[in-house]
Amino acid sequence: MSDIAALAAALDGIETSADRALLRLKSRDFYWYSPILKKQLDGKSAELIARPKDEAEVLRILGACRAARVPVTVRGGGTGNYGQCVPLQGGVLLDMTAMAAPLSIADGVVEVECGAKMIDLDLWCRDRGWELKLWPSTKRTATIGGFVAGGGAGVGGIAHGTLRERGNLLGARIATMQDPPRILDLEGDEAAPVNRTYGTTGVMTRIRLPLTPAQDWRDVAIAFPDFVPASRFALALAFADGIPKKMCAVFDSQLPPFFKGIAEAVPAGHALVLAMVAPSALRALRDLAREHGGMVVAEQDTVAAERDGDATPFYEYCWNHTTLQVLKRDRGVTYLQCRFPFEDTLKAVEAVRIPFGDEVWMHTECVRFGGRTTMTALPVVRWTTPERLYEIIAAFEAQGIAIANPHVLTIEEGSNYRRVPGDQLGFKRMADPLGLLNPGKMRDFTIEDAAA
Numbered sequence: 001m002s003d004i005a006a007l008a009a010a011l012d013g014i015e016t017s018a019d020r021a022l023l024r025l026k027s028r029d030f031y032w033y034s035p036i037l038k039k040q041l042d043g044k045s046a047e048l049i050a051r052p053k054d055e056a057e058v059l060r061i062l063g064a065c066r067a068a069r070v071p072v073t074v075r076g077g078g079t080g081n082y083g084q085c086v087p088l089q090g091g092v093l094l095d096m097t098a099m100a101a102p103l104s105i106a107d108g109v110v111e112v113e114c115g116a117k118m119i120d121l122d123l124w125c126r127d128r129g130w131e132l133k134l135w136p137s138t139k140r141t142a143t144i145g146g147f148v149a150g151g152g153a154g155v156g157g158i159a160h161g162t163l164r165e166r167g168n169l170l171g172a173r174i175a176t177m178q179d180p181p182r183i184l185d186l187e188g189d190e191a192a193p194v195n196r197t198y199g200t201t202g203v204m205t206r207i208r209l210p211l212t213p214a215q216d217w218r219d220v221a222i223a224f225p226d227f228v229p230a231s232r233f234a235l236a237l238a239f240a241d242g243i244p245k246k247m248c249a250v251f252d253s254q255l256p257p258f259f260k261g262i263a264e265a266v267p268a269g270h271a272l273v274l275a276m277v278a279p280s281a282l283r284a285l286r287d288l289a290r291e292h293g294g295m296v297v298a299e300q301d302t303v304a305a306e307r308d309g310d311a312t313p314f315y316e317y318c319w320n321h322t323t324l325q326v327l328k329r330d331r332g333v334t335y336l337q338c339r340f341p342f343e344d345t346l347k348a349v350e351a352v353r354i355p356f357g358d359e360v361w362m363h364t365e366c367v368r369f370g371g372r373t374t375m376t377a378l379p380v381v382r383w384t385t386p387e388r389l390y391e392i393i394a395a396f397e398a399q400g401i402a403i404a405n406p407h408v409l410t411i412e413e414g415s416n417y418r419r420v421p422g423d424q425l426g427f428k429r430m431a432d433p434l435g436l437l438n439p440g441k442m443r444d445f446t447i448e449d450a451a452a
Contacts, residue, residue, distance in 0.1 A: 003068065004048045006068070007048060007068055008048055010064045011050060014050055014052060014053075014057050014060065014061065015050070015051040015052075015053070016048055016049060016051070017048070017049045017051075018047065018049075019049075022049060023045050023046055026075060026085075026093055026095060027045040027073075027085070027087055028078065028086060029079065029080045029083060029085050030078075030320075030324075031082060031083040031086060033320070033323055033324075033327065033334060034081070034082075034334055035334055035383055036389075036407040036408075037082070037083055037407060040083075040409070041083050041086050044086050045090070046087045046090060046091060046093035047090045047091060047092070048091075048092050048093070049092070050093070050095065051096075052094070052099065053099065055183055058099075058175045058203055058205055059181045059182070061092065061094060062176075062177055062181040065092055065436060066179060066434065066436060069436070070091045070092055071087065071090065071436050071439050072091060072094050072177070072203070072437055072438070073085060073086070073087040073091065073092070073438045074094045074096060074145075074204075074437075074438065075093055075094065075095050075096065075146075076096055076097065076114070076142065076144075076145045076146030077117065077138070077141045077142045077146050078146075079136070079138035079141050079142040080146060081320060081406055082198075082414055083409055083441075084149065084198040084199070084438075085146075085199075087438075088440035089440065091436075096114055096115040096145055096203075096204075096205075097143065099113040099114060099115040099205065100113055100117065102120075102121055102124045102125075103206070105125065108130065108210060108211050108212075109170060109209070109210055109211065110125055110208070110209055110211055111208045112144055112207055112209075113205065113206055114143065114144060114148075114204045114206060115144075116143060116144050117140070117141065117144075118132065118136070118138075118139045118140075118143065118144055118147060119139050119140045119141075122135065122139070123306075123307075125214070126214045129213065129214055130213060130214055131213070132156070132209070132211065132212075133156050133159075133211065133212050134152075134155065134157065134160055134162070135147070135154055135156060136151050136319060136320075137154060137155065137317075137318055137320060145204045148172070148194070148196070148207055149194070149196065149197065149198055149199050149204060150196060150199075151196070152164060152195065153319075153367065153376070153418065154315075155247045155318070156246055156247070157247075157366075157367035157368060157376075158238055158245055158247060158248055158365075158366045158368065159246065160212070161367070161369060162367070162369070162418070163196065164418065167210060168209070169191055169195055169207070169208075169209065170188065170191075170208040170209060171185070171187045171188065171208035172204050173186070173206040173207075174194055174201075174202030174203060174204050174205065174431070175202060176202055176203075176432065177202075177432040177433070177434065177437055178430075178431065178432075178433065184202070184431070189422070192420050192421060192422030192424075193424045193428075194427075195420040195422070196411070196420050197420075197424050197428075197442070198438055198442075199438045200411065200424075200428055200438045200442045200445070201424055201428045201431055201442075202427075202431045202432070203437070215244065215246070216278070216279055216302075216303065217246055217276045217278065217302040218276065218277055218278070218279055218299060218301060219274070219299065219302050220275045220277060220285060220296060220298070220299050221273070221274055221298035221299070221314065222272070222273040222274075222275065222289045222295065222297065223265075223266050223267055223271070223295050223297045224270060224271045224272070224273065224293060224294045224295075225269075225270060225271075225293060226271055227271040227353065228346070228350070229292045230250050230251075230271040230273050230294065231364065231375075232346065233273060233289060233291075234273055234275075234364070234375070235345065235346065235375070236288060236291075236292065237275060237366070238373050240288065242281075242284065243277060243281040243284050243285060243288075244280070245277045245278070246276035247274070247276040247314075247315055247318060247365070247366075248275045248365070248366040249273065249275075249317075249318040249319075249365045250271065250272070250273050250362075250363070250364045250365075251271060251273075251274070251317075251322070251361075251363050252271055252353065252361050252362040252363070253271050254358065254380075255325075255326070255361055256270070256272045258326045258328070259325055261311075261312045262297070262298050262314075265297040265298045266297055267297075273289075273294065274314045274315075274317055274318055276302055276315065282299075300314070302315075318365065320378055322335075322380065323380055326361075326380050332382065333361075333382055333383055334381050334389070335378050335379065336377070336378065336392070336393065336396070336405075336406065337376070337403065337406050338378075338379070338402065338403055339369065339374065339375075339376045339377075339401065339402040339404070339417045340364070340374050340376070340377065341374065341401070342369075342374045345374050348400060349362065349375065352396050352399055352401065356395075358382065359382045359392070360379050360380070360392065361379060361381075362379050363379050364377045365377070365378070386407075402416055402417045404416040404417060409440065409441060410442060410443040411442055411443070412444055425442070428445055429445070
């Protein structure tokens with residue numbers, strides 16, 4: 001057990017707390033989406049929370065923790081799904097949410113402190129004529145640092161790919177756990193080792209991201225008699241170069257009844273597409289929907305919905321918010337993360353959608369990977385046993401469908417097609433030679449590495 005009282009005393013002047021209720025709250029994310037992770041992580045907790053207000057305080061905290069050999073786990077909004085911010089070995093939970101200032105915009109690039117909420121950052125950029133390229137369905141609660149450290153895909157992926165694409169993360173300032181800790185300013189490819197590494201390779205303090213010109217997006221809900229024409233429409237929209245879009249998701253008929261706010265607008269037994277398009281594209285979107293047998297059932301202004309605490313932007317029914325919407329009423333489900341082949345995409349979707357029936361409720365998102373368009377999926381899966389879940393995973397993989405397993409703790413096991421190119425392991429050995437940053441989340445970093 002760490003001497004937490006002595007550590008807290010060494011951090012005099014920095015906001016800290018050892019309140020047990022707060023520690024339990026802050027030492028969690030949404031890992032409980034996975035019954036497997038829930039069993040592994042329930043009860044895990046930090047021993048002290050530290051909330052720095054600037055880089056100098058971050059370095060003080062890391063220095064004190066290194067001297068005392070105390071692990072450090074970084075937390076943003078706590079909206080991840082893989083236990084990224086759950087401390088496996090106690091220690092200090094580094095809450096970065098006090099470092100939340102947008103710093104500058106120049107030439108379409110924003111620099112921001114990593115604890116900024118993404119909704120606040122996007123609205124700040126919008127006031128200056130820009131918007132974020134990408135955001136998660138948890139935009140209204142997630143921090144930008146958490147998105148870079150543990151997310152990286154979401155709304156905007158249909159146009160811009162994911163954060164793993166070169167150019168979507170331009171740089172980061174990170175604090176290391178060297179002796180003494182120091183700040184590294186990483187540019188371009190140099191930042192890859194801290195991209196989606198769960199805070200194991202350094203503590204991000206500032207991030208630089210490219211922006212795109214702000215657009216007054218419109219949410220559109222389109223009902224289809226069946227999942228197949230809905231999917232054909234979605235891919236046709238994804239490939240329609242003349243229609244500016246930010247999102248296109250497809251839901252099988254089991255899912256719309258869980259979407260409070262739009263469920264009543266969707267005819268019973270119908271599949272649903274939720275899209276975000278520019279106002280100039282609404283006529284073209286309606287024409288395309290009619291061509292595929294779809295009917296527009298709801299529309300709204302996306303940004304107005306974001307600003308209204310009582311409204312729901314349609315992206316909050318998409319990505320992994322789909323799973324959350326179901327879990328609010330049915331705790332007997334979990335989910336998978338999949339990427340379908342670039343060729344014969346819909347054939348692969350049907351090859352796994354039909355055989356599993358009510359055991360797998362299909363939900364796909366149109367997205368680009370490496371300059372090519374396909375569908376990724378976060379299907380809702382009826383939970384029975386781990387063995388059955390892995391049988392379903394094997395059946396998906398047999399159809400050439402890539403799985404990024406959300407039921408594991410480590411970066412290496414869970415990334416698959418989401419893995420960011422770069423030498424994360426080598427970087428960790430340099431930046432965190434004692435293995436104190438979020439220990440247990442990087443499988444290939446061994447005790448021998450820490451002792452070297």
